[in-house]
Amino acid sequence: MHPRVQLARSFARAAACLGVVLVLAPTARAEHHEKTDPHASHAATVVAPSQPIPRTSRPADAKLYIISPTSGETVANPVTVRFGLAGMGVAPAGVATPDTGHHHLVIDAPLPPMDKPLPKDDKHVHFGGGQTEVTMEMAPGEHTIQLVLGDKDHVPHDPPLVSEPVTFTVR
Numbered sequence: 001m002h003p004r005v006q007l008a009r010s011f012a013r014a015a016a017c018l019g020v021v022l023v024l025a026p027t028a029r030a031e032h033h034e035k036t037d038p039h040a041s042h043a044a045t046v047v048a049p050s051q052p053i054p055r056t057s058r059p060a061d062a063k064l065y066i067i068s069p070t071s072g073e074t075v076a077n078p079v080t081v082r083f084g085l086a087g088m089g090v091a092p093a094g095v096a097t098p099d100t101g102h103h104h105l106v107i108d109a110p111l112p113p114m115d116k117p118l119p120k121d122d123k124h125v126h127f128g129g130g131q132t133e134v135t136m137e138m139a140p141g142e143h144t145i146q147l148v149l150g151d152k153d154h155v156p157h158d159p160p161l162v163s164e165p166v167t168f169t170v171r
């Protein structure tokens, strides 16, 4: 019994080593082919692409808009931005209800890519709780804001639902 247990253990250890080798081998082979064989390199690209992120469809006639402030307006701090959505509903992040999404405010930044989760930082603010307005302090001067609706995973819908940008001044 005792030697058999030892044998089984060393087999398991060998299998574990083999497993590591098997996992690493395809990568090493792909790198090798990339350098030596252009056809194999192309095949490797097709086999292992970055998977497209699933997108959520939405009603074609939905509208996203900024109720206030309005373009050209001058406002005082704190600034309240009100979000408008028609033809769809607001749902918190993580909730998979058809034809819903949550608001994202892009502040003084270009629109981010529409085929991946929206960034989350000072210029890309998520309202994952289902909020429909925000009140915030903004630096005096001109600002441009834009709304993007995101699905439960913070990914813009297909097609993306984006508001017109609004440029206003904070005094």
Ligand SMILES: [Cu+2]
Pocket: 093, 102, 103, 104, 118, 126, 127, 128, 150, 153, 154
């Ligand atoms: Cu989000």
